Amino acid sequence: MSAHLRREALDPAALADAVTSADRGALVTFVGIVRDNHAGKVVRRLEYSAYEPMADAECARIVAEAAERWPVVAAVEHRIGVLAVGEAAVVIAVAGAHRAEAFDACRWVIEEVKRRVPIWKREEYADGTTAWVDPTAPGGAVPAQDAGSRP
């Protein structure tokens, strides 16, 4: 497995511990959680898949770039596989000497993760349909062709 992708439940507290130290007075964490609705449909569960070697490399580039742009230490972990509503999908932890850089860097990291990391989300709805989430598509998703054919 990789440094930044996890098949098991994420642990936000452990990731926060990994970036904190005595000289960093600010810790900002972001946890993205599986929501029970998307574009008016009731989400039952979803599956994240990834181009794993590139996703891992891209996460590593993003945390390295964050440390170049701000005096912070950043960490990111993203879940892949099947997730239930309420589970953590992504965790960002950023620690720095002061709050301004920690907030700014954390916001930047999550936006870069969404923009650059090759991860895809297939949602299963309560009405039995499935769709690939696509932020560029009308309605934010494209119906999946293989509805019902996957576990």
Added chain:
Amino acid sequence: MTSAPASAVRVVLFARYADLLGSDALDLPAGSVSTVADVVASVRRLPGGDALPPHVLCAVNLRQASPADPVAPGDEVAFLPPMAGG
């Protein structure tokens, strides 16, 4: 995922694009393609390839690439649907 034969360019497909092509990996003869745009054009000619969108974001060897970027034997070209992580 095994690496591409030295004489081929490996194409890997994900998520909705894998559904459209009915496959998640295929090899193109290296001599038939010299740029990312060539690779995309070749895949468009395969069954299901006509359903790919007008612009397909690609990566070459784990980095995002432009259509004019070169590809060489042994390279891995990934077709990346709009990302939806986070």
